[in-house]
Amino acid sequence: MRKLYKISALVIIGMIGYSIGNYIPMEIFNPNFTDENLTKSDYYRLLIAIISAIITFFAVLVALFKEDLRELWKRPFIQFCTPDEMTIEDLNSSLESETASDIPVAKRYYSRIEVKNIGNMPALNAEIYLDKLEYIPKDSTISQNIECSGAALNWNGSESHTIIIPPGGKKLIKIVEILAPEKISTPESEKITKPPLLTIGEIENNKETAKGKWTATFSLYAQNLKPISFTVEIEWNGIWKTRLTEFKKLYKIAQKI
Helix, strand or coil, X not given: CHHHHHHHHHHHXXXXXXXXXXXXXXXXXXXXXXXXXXXXXXXXXXXXXXXXXXXXXXXXXXXXXHHHHHHHHCCCCEEEECCCCCEEEEECHHHCCCCCCCCCCEEEEEEEEEEEECCCCCEEEEEEEEEEEEEEECCCCCCEEECCCCCECCECCCCCCCEEECXXXXXXXXXXXXXCCEEEECCXXXXXXXXXXXXXXXXXXXHHHCCEEEEEEEEEEECCEEEEEEEEEEEECCCCCCCHHHHCCCEEEEEEC
């Protein structure tokens, strides 16, 4: 609303200036020193008054739009980029020191997005939320909206939801995680295998929504920046593979342009 008032004031000032330029003849500024007209001293006094009015006019404009003008030159500017390795694997810790007979297996995969600040001011208290999630089951064209939790995501390498992104800085944030199948015991002491778990943002997808296509929209909010969003598309058939090279054949994720 405050910006609307400023724009309205600028339009009114522009209309007044346009009217003055069209209906006041410029010939009055042409000096003609006769006894019937202005004297030389009166002319220069009038000229100084006009210059002072112009300076005052621009000073009022600067006072009205100072913050908006500053934002044009000094502000954070955020870009969302796909890292070289968007999806990476986390190997089983028990196999970190491998022998010749060990076969390393993944216990989870996760996909990340890179957030860059290419502006000249830091982005203060930056947070990322999952704002919208749509799911289309395999062999279907009907889209389902999944309710989002409203919780901010943790930044990589930090347990904090909010960070400062300095000018020229870049940060990674995990947006998707897939956990390996897990063997669990039932109350009847039976061993069953829990299927792999797909988590988008903070939303865990149950076994009924484990195959198909997801469209997720994430938004970054910061203290000195308007909200900015990016969208990713995820496709997976629900099948788990123990190595990333094999898993990538079944799991696809891409940033939507």
